[in-house]
Amino acid sequence: MPRKPVARDAVLDAFEELLIGVGERAATLDAVAKRAGVSKGGLLYHFPNKEALIAAMLERLDSLAGEDIALMAAAPEGAATYFIRTSLWSGSPMDRSFLAASRLAEVAHVEARRRFAAIQQQWLDLIAADVGSGMAKAVLYMGDGLYLNAMWEGGPASSADGRQGDVEVLLAAVERLRG
Structure with missing residues (x-):
């Protein structure tokens, strides 16, 4: 069963916040998952790598x-x-x-x-x-x-x-x- 798009949007929002606040190098997948309030596995479900996250953003x-x-x-x-x-x-x-x-x-x-x-x-x-x-x-x-x-x-x-x-x-x- 597919996950709610809310989690996906939360991950994208968190990634944007980190890029704005601390820059690209510090916007790691771990940092994004933590900021979004999802597990790293939850993040990887939507975005298998950082380039996929960037592409979605x-x-x-x-x-x-x-x-x-x-x-x-x-x-x-x-x-x-x-x-x-x-x-x-x-x-x-x-x-x-x-x-x-x-x-x-x-x-x-x-x-x-x-x-x-x-x-x-x-x-x-x-x-x-x-x-x-x-x-x-x-x-x-x-x-x-x-x-x-x-x-x-x-x-x-x-x-x-x-x-x-x-x-x-x-x-x-x-x-x-x-x-």
Whole structure:
């Protein structure tokens, strides 16, 4: 009888938490099982090795990014405005998945880097359709800078409230780019 998907999700959540908190090397299968509250055998039932765990986490990232990209494409305010507004840490599943995968990319995990490049290209395509291809990277870098500066100043625990003024300044810049 198959195990409940809840255990699988708990393992993925624990893996993401460890990647974010202590990095890839410390996110061992033993540490993940302990954090998830499952036996190592329970973890291995779902993920026979660390690469299988990484693959599942990257699939989760793709799924969450796909949902976000669909919202971005449908945003009445335009893709560029949507991208800037959503470039603040909110603690969402997308934020956690994105940050965890970035920890893999930091250690040159090829598949994580490939997935990031694919997601970024989709963002760029939507932003370019909104503000033009010449300005799309400027918007992308604005959002990335907003996100990274918030992370450097306070990490995932930082409040988005203190960054709202920055968001408004960047949105005014986006309107000038559209001009």
